[in-house]
Structure formats: structure tokens, C-alpha cells
Amino acid sequence: MATTRFNANILAAAGRLKDRRTDPSATGDANMRFSSDRLADYQNKAIKDIIVQQYGQLGPKFADVFPELIRTFSPLTTDVTGIVALPMDCWKVIEASKWDKSQYYYAFKEDPLSVENNKDGLIVPAVDAVYWYQQYRELHVLPAAAYTVAIRYLMHPADLLVQISVGTNGKWSNNPLACSYSASLRLFVGNMTPLSFSIDDVGKVAVLRSSNAVYYCRIAAVVNGTTVALTGEGLPAASIPVGDLCEFLVADNGNLYTDIPLSPLWDSLIVSKMVEYGMMDAKHMMQ
Numbered sequence: 001m002a003t004t005r006f007n008a009n010i011l012a013a014a015g016r017l018k019d020r021r022t023d024p025s026a027t028g029d030a031n032m033r034f035s036s037d038r039l040a041d042y043q044n045k046a047i048k049d050i051i052v053q054q055y056g057q058l059g060p061k062f063a064d065v066f067p068e069l070i071r072t073f074s075p076l077t078t079d080v081t082g083i084v085a086l087p088m089d090c091w092k093v094i095e096a097s098k099w100d101k102s103q104y105y106y107a108f109k110e111d112p113l114s115v116e117n118n119k120d121g122l123i124v125p126a127v128d129a130v131y132w133y134q135q136y137r138e139l140h141v142l143p144a145a146a147y148t149v150a151i152r153y154l155m156h157p158a159d160l161l162v163q164i165s166v167g168t169n170g171k172w173s174n175n176p177l178a179c180s181y182s183a184s185l186r187l188f189v190g191n192m193t194p195l196s197f198s199i200d201d202v203g204k205v206a207v208l209r210s211s212n213a214v215y216y217c218r219i220a221a222v223v224n225g226t227t228v229a230l231t232g233e234g235l236p237a238a239s240i241p242v243g244d245l246c247e248f249l250v251a252d253n254g255n256l257y258t259d260i261p262l263s264p265l266w267d268s269l270i271v272s273k274m275v276e277y278g279m280m281d282a283k284h285m286m287q
């Protein structure tokens with residue numbers, strides 16, 4: 001059994017709920033009121049609740065308290081209308097700039113719709129005064145044009161799972177003559193074994209190796225069965241041509257993080273919230 005904080009918090013919360021289990025996985029569910037899946041759900045909810053509550057309280061200072069939740073992504077290429085889909089783990093964009101940081105873009109403080117319809121005389125987007133706003137899963141940049149953008153954003157962590165073992169199934173490519181990587185587009189191209197890329201691979205952990213250099217990343221989007229877009233802060237700065245890329249491995253655990261992305265200082269509050277959710281459910285069970 002892999003030892004993670006996520007697993008440990010399940011055992012701690014179960015103990016406080018009078019379910020003294022020693023196995024956080026479904027294997028230990030026998031004679032327990034609270035299943036492993038239910039406790040994992042409590043914990044994922046607690047993590048998200050803490051993030052949302054703290055963001056509401058801290059505002060602009062949130063990034064100083066939770067640096068582990070801040071991510072960067074570059075390049076993002078918009079269409080000719082200035083719109084591009086955001087990374088899968090993006091919750092809220094903090095800032096946007098030209099991909100090489102030579103020009104920072106202004107965030108809209110007012111209703112962007114009035115600006116787009118030329119009804120706001122105070123804000124006039126221009127080549128030397130570019131503005132941006134976030135609309136759900138998209139970044140909108142004005143004036144409308146094609147941009148190559150770098151963003152800094154708050155991450156919204158994916159749901160975690162009980163880690164039964166460190167190992168996981170996956171897919172791989174170890175044929176240098178069938179693989180390549182584009183640094184400008186952050187695209188990997190290769191024939192995978194035993195299965196081609198699919199939409200289910202979005203969000204999965206990937207490891208790319210070229211000679212002695214190893215890069216840890218995540219699949220941001222699947223272009224087709226042989227091509228994926230990657231995200232991560234340590235990807236190669238230069239493209240890797242066919243013949244030089246040694247291996248590309250994809251793990252099937254589905255998350256870049258196999259453990260809680262918050263500081264361990266928050267674990268006691270996470271457990272307390274888990275117990276709170278469990279007691280609320282227990283009352284409903286007794287009715």
C-alpha cells in the first residue's frame with residue numbers, strides 16, 4: 001500500500017468517525033459504515049472547499065499563501081478572434097502576457113462586453129494596450145487578433161484517489177524513429193503501445209526522455225491518435241527531432257498529483273471537514 005497524505009487523512013478521519021480502519025482502500029471496507037470511496041469523496045470536497053473559501057477571504061494575496069497552486073502555461077495560441085481554450089487544470093487566470101513576456105496584457109476590471117461592442121470610451125484595446133478576460137474555460141484577448149500568449153493561473157486540483165501502489169498501467173513509445181517534440185507548440189508526436197492516444201488521456205502524467213534528460217509533464221489535449229499537447233513547467237526549451245527522442249511514457253492514474261497539492265499545514269483542517277461531512281451523512285443515515 002502506497003503511503004500518502006491522502007491515504008493517511010482517510011485513516012485519521014475514519015478514526016474520528018468511530019470507523020477505526022487500517023486500510024484506506026476498498027479492501028478495508030468490511031464492517032465499516034463509511035466506505036473508502038465515500039471518505040475519498042469527503043476529502044476531495046474538503047480540499048476544494050478550502051481553496052474556494054481561502055480565495056474569497058484572501059483575494060489578491062491568495063497566491064502568496066498558496067504558491068503550490070500557481071501554474072504557468074506558455075505558449076497558448078488564440079484563433080483570429082483572440083479566443084483560446086484554457087489548460088484543463090486552470091481555475092482562474094491571474095495574468096496574461098505575450099509569450100516571451102515582452103508585453104503584459106491588462107485584465108478587464110469592468111464588463112468586457114461593452115468594450116467589445118465599442119460602447120466604453122475609457123477602454124480602447126489596441127496593439128500597444130491589449131486586454132484580456134476569462135470566460136469559463138476560455139481566454140479572450142482584445143483587440144481581436146491571433147496571439148501567442150503566456151498565462152499565470154490558479155490551479156483547480158483534480159479529484160485524488162486512494163493510492164494502492166506506486167505502479168500503474170499505461171502506454172509508451174520507445175522508437176526514436178517514430179517520435180518527435182515541437183517546443184513552440186508543445187506537441188509530442190509518436191506511435192504509442194499498446195493503444196493510440198484517446199480523449200481519456202487528457203490530464204494524465206507523462207514522462208519524456210531524450211538522451212540523459214528526463215522531463216515530467218502532463219497531457220493537456222489530444223490532437224489525434226498520435227499527437228498530444230503537453231503542459232508543465234519543465235518541458236524542453238528546444239524541439240526534439242525524429243531520431244533524438246528516446247522514450248515517452250504515459251501513466252494511467254489520471255492525475256499529475258498523486259497526493260494533496262496543498263501544504264501539509266492544511267491536513268488537520270481537511271480531516272476536520274471530512275469528519276463534519278461524515279457526521280452530516282450519519283444523521284441522514286439514521287433518519
